[in-house]
Amino acid sequence: MVLRSYWKCRLKSSCFPAPRWIRPGLAALFWFCVTQLVCGAGALGETKSVTQKDAEFDVTYNDTVKSYNQTIYAFNHTISRNKTEGVRVTVDVMQQHLESPILFVIRQKQAVMSFQVPLILRGLYQRKYPYKHVGRTLCQPPTRAASETQYFFVDVSTLSSQETNFQLRVSRVESFTLQTDRKFSFTASPSQPQFFKYVFPDGVDTVIVKVNSDVNFPCSVMSVQDIQCPVYDLDNNVAFIGMYQTMTKKGAITVQRKDFPSNSFYVVVVVKTEDEACGGPLRFYPLQPDELIDAGNRTKDLDVVVSPAINSEKYVIGMLFCLGIFLSFYVLTLLVACVENKRMKRREMFPNPPDTSPAETGKTPASPYEYGSFADNGSTLSSEAITDCATSTDNNYGYLERSLDSVARSRQESLSSVEEDDYDTLEDIDSDKNIVRTKKYLCVSDLARKDKRILSKKYQIYFWNIATIAVFYALPVIQLVITYQTVVNVTGNQDICYYNFLCAHPLGALSAFNNILSNLGYVMLGLLFLLIVFKRDVTHSRALLRNDLNALECGIPKHFGVYYAMGTALMMEGLLSACYHVCPNYTNFQFDTSFMYMIAGLCMLKLYQKRHPDINASAYTAYACLAAVIFFSVRGVVFGRGNTVFWIVFSVIHILATLLLSTQLYYMGRWRLDAGIMRRIVYVIYTDCIRQCSGPMYIDRMVLLVMGNIVNWSLAAYGLIERPNDFASYLLAIAICNLLLYFAFYIIMKLRSGERIKCLPVVCILFTAVVWGFALYFFFQGLSTWQKTPAESREHNRDCILLSFFDDHDIWHFLSSIAMFGSFLVLLTMDDDLDTVQRDKIYVF
Template sequence: MVFRSCWKSRHKNVSGAAGPRWIRPGLAALLWFCVTQFVCGAVGETKNVVQKDAEFDVTYNDTVTSENQTIYAFNHTISRNKTEGVRVTVDVLSQGLESPILFVVRQKQAVLSFQVPLILRGLYQRKYPYNHVGRTLCQPPTRALSETQYFFVDVSTLSSQGTNYQLRVSRVESFTLQTDKKFSFTASPSQPQYFKYVFPDGVDTVIVKVNSDMTFPCSVMSVQDIQCPVYDLDNNVAFIGMYQTMTKKGAITVQRKDFPSNSFYVVIVVKTEDEACGGPLRFYPLRPDELIDAGNRSKAIDVMVSPAINSEVYVMGMLFCLGIFLSFYPLTLLMACVENKRTMITFSLPVDTNRTLFILTHVPLSLLLSSERSLDSVGRSRQESLSSVEEDDYDTLDDIDSDKNIVRTKKFLYVSDLARKDKRILSKKYQIYFWNIATIAVFYALPVVQLVITYQTVVNVTGNQDICFYNFLCAHPLGALSAFNNILSNMGYVMLGLLFLLIVLKRDIIHNRAMVRNDLNALECGIPKHFGLFYAMGTALMMEGLLSACYHVCPNYTNFQFDTSFMYMIAGLCMLKLYQKRHPDINASAYTAYACLAAVIFFSVLGVVFGKGNMVFWIVFSVIHILATMLLSTQLYYMGRWRMDSGVLRRIVNIIYTDSIRQCSGPLYIDRMVLLVMGNIVNWSLAAYGLIERPNDFASYLLAIAICNLLLYFAFYIIMKMRSGERIQCLALVCILFTAVVWGFALYFFFQGLSTWQKTPAESREHNRECILLSFFDDHDIWHFLSSIAMFGSFLVLLTMDDDLDTVQRDKIFVF
């Protein structure tokens, strides 16, 4: 009965020929009309409804009031082989409206409604009115070769005053995007644009690239499935599909498998405000209902869809990556053969010819045999008791407490002075470095992997590509991963870290065999061989690769610490290894070292969370940095014999007064003083820079401090080695030169800056660039390749740089 009364009322109030054509829109149109008639009757109004047959590309100037309603009836023919867009453009000519005009477009499978002035909201619910509105109608698919479809534009208002408007419906001839062809258009907040793309045969993945010469206004690029309605306004564009904000550049990789219809819409929406793209913050209105003039926010945009790489490029990229790093294994094997020959010759030479002749001519044979048996028994007992050594046994040398103050404060120290502890005790001590970092790696990596998987899942489910800061112009997906190439390029850290562990293991085995043979060179010559720190360095390099890959699953500011944590570890372990070479007895324990590194990582997290522009944080950190530098300098200068207690200030004043003021004497240890003065200058300068500039990327700033200190200490070590009359062998020299060159190229690619989470996602995309290697790897991937090789080379330098001392007695090797 309700439908029948509505039908009668419809024919009673509608003027114009609309008999059979009114039935075609279907049940939705009839229901909508019944509701409007019911509302009009409820308020006691009689609305005059006028229907007009309308044509495309004709501008209709008309007036609407609360007493009349106009319906424009359109028809057009669509075909399955050709897609045309239909665009409705509306202008409201009257100003100071009490009530807006409502436009309702009724189609076969969708209803689109909008009011004019169109009120769009920005940050803090600011309101922006737009009197000029343009909307594209969605195109439902048709199964017939050709079909005539009808749609209606209904215009109504509740304003009692007459409101003038203009209505124009036109065809969009270039509605379908063509592969590798640039298409240009203009969009604004009230006039969004979208276009259709159909996957051609043989193409499964494409990259949609959007460019503009204008940084602002900020806009949103979206890829949506072919369906109605199309979400093309600032307040609903994020409802479905994939989307990202953009200023000048935007790119989304689209796969055919995600779109069952083998086609999709590319939607461009201009935002009402620019804060999302890093633009200035607009003023806040004085009244909540105040409308703000948005001004001219039109933006000229180019869009182009290009085929992405195929599976062959993926295979080539993976084979290239494997080939580069696997090639280091046979090269290392060749070098190991040469090294074996050198080692055999070294360990077969006597330490001192005169000493050997004296023993052979003056010592009875029976005593020699008994000494050899006793040495063999001592060696066996050391090996058998190695597993039972406890950490509490580290300082069990009887005279260690009585004479270490005397030994360590001598003006000239030799390695024999600081290598007095039992080797089995020190080996156990330094093996703790390896086991501790292995434990840390497991407990650190598991939650990291879980977290980045969650990040990637959120990106895939929500379609929000502002979460992760990729180089979108060279981000190749594989499975659920959005940028597989950035993950694959970290393979070098893992493979070269494993290779370094094998090299260290080989040296460890050779050295242990020499110790079992009681070889005099192994027992009394060269830098004491302790491999625990080397094992820890190799493990840290492998973990750096794993965690860097995790970071690149979804790079952003909250998980950047994953990429840098083991870089701090590597820098710290390298400095400890340099110090251990000449100071094996007094090097820091694993627990102290890792506690300090944990404090560094803790400050790294605090810097990411609180460091941006926070003056209090930077003051506290700078003070701690300077105090830690002074404390470490004192410990290094006095070889750990400076007590940190309540009388430390009194002793400092006393030394300054007696040595510097009263006697005017210079420092006792000149070389150490030069190093520490330079170190303090560098660290104080870095602290001052951080306090003044307060860089946004605190983690990188902290890493720069660690690298600067490592380079300073390494340069000091090389200089002092040359000053002491020592030489660098050919293998170590080649490693140094090779590593320096590779580091130079690596840093060049690192500073290309393809993306940055220090800015907004839209600003970060302005730095995106195309792939430069095999159409698969970008500049940052090459940084991964080169930096992993450079770190491996740096480790080899530390491993081989003192090989020239393998035949020099320890009481002739200087400590510096």
């Protein structure tokens, strides 16, 4: 009692601290006596009474507490090694306005838990929320004995000089141990968290803990913690240990037995004091820094279910299924190659005579003098208008010489049958590109004048540049996502990554192996496309070596550099998409979209290159433009949300870039961007539109560019008005719309020009269109979105739909990789019908 009075006196402001010269021992005791005399006899006379009461479960105790009165409630219960019972302590304080809190200390075997009532919980910006009704569940220390009686004590004390009423009730928790596949319902609040125990049954190594609620708010946190004391079950400490995630309506965590040595774990559910973490509104600021804010009613009804996850057999089936789908394309390609090889050998054994003109075969293109006009004209070409290249053989040189002579004669006859007034008769018509490219009707031979070796090297740079970009891009990406995954595994914070948690199957250190595996199609089909291109490249090179007429004079000029770049980009899309899905979030979205922009850009460049091989953009220019697109993509996601200035700047740049590109395409690059550009524009408008009111010289190009400008200006206006949150998808939609528009224009103009599409590309077009339709359906299912908070993203999570292993987004990966591969095949084979047509008879559009 003397020692207690000493410490009590030390707490009073009138007591004196001991000087530094006082040494421990008798001198300290002497100084204590002096301070007791100074503090007054009241300090010695005021003693604190301690009362211990034997208490029972499920009994409500109404009592009072004061500064000099401490009450201890003693409980005992019998626990067994094979049965776990939860114990819950519930406390209520009667007073509405309490200046001094009541301290409750619960002492049990191997653990001590304390809390004050009212319980003060802090929110964002250190807002304070008091709770007068508190309920806590006691942790269960393990026992080695078959049965053991354990005691625990509830100490109640306060520093208030006034009596304070409280209620205390200790009860057993029913269904404290969760059963597999059995739903359990409960209610939680910030001051009354709940946790339950789950024990892994025999033969189950992985389970999924699912917590559901019918309402979004209040925001909650679910956590999985090891069996230990204390249990971190308050808003301010639930993130200290284990795995945790915020939730509104849905929450799911996959738990593996190997992570819990005791073969059991706690499922903890805490209701947060504020809703900002789940996307809710931000509450008002308190008027005073220490002002207490009424939290209101923040109880939430929830359900918890623990279900076994898939076993190793499902993993094997999923991997074999994925490999089987894409290996079947290798087998199908091999079969088609064998059939084509047999057909070519049959042609070599029975060489056909030179192909007749389209007019004689019934395939009549539009007249070259009416080409470029959409007017209805029924005129047809004579049999002398177009002469196809002769088909060469490997060992018939005499036939090759006769074919060359026939080609020369057919060209002279074709030229002699045309009036001279229809052609510019300047001497430099065949050398000056300013004259050649401004002709009203162009053929591929007009834009294929450069040396083939120079062009081949020019377009090979596309491949080498994208290979270099891929290496330097992929290495830091892989390093970064490994760091992300490590942080998730170490901290347990599952709000970092936006998975579909209801269908996220871990493997090793990876949290969602199925989302990574489904990207295998991009890599395998990209490699297959490279092999197909390599086969065509080798065949074409051999034809050039033997001076084959079809390779030298006929068809679309064969340049494979862009094709190699496309195949490499498809493989890199698979690799980087897999890296993105290691930990998908808004900070690494560009891993998944960067090569999508490149694929769209390369496809448009390849379409343009087919008919304009001499004037296509260089690799450096093309990749510089794509780098600018990726730059805007990053800026748009990070700073574009609700930023008016950014959207205005982007829309202006979008429109200006569209106009510049339109001018470049319309004039075939024969214009200059300098100080006199505005003067020339005004002059052209005055002379062609006002003075003469003449129509455009290049009708087809003008139609394409007008439609392209309408589409792009509409997209720019939509972005400026709506300001979509997903800027990356918006930018990708712009690229896809332009690609589809140009592709449709190419097909229409090809058919209008009297060209035909062979069976293989027709099949590829139809097949690809169907696959793209299904792929987009699964893409727009939206199983998660990093545009919202992690808790809101989990509201879109859904169970697996394919083999209990793949979800909707995995199917999107499957179908989109197949659709991209089919689209590449369409570009590769679309002009195979022109392989025996002279280039000066193939129209440019």
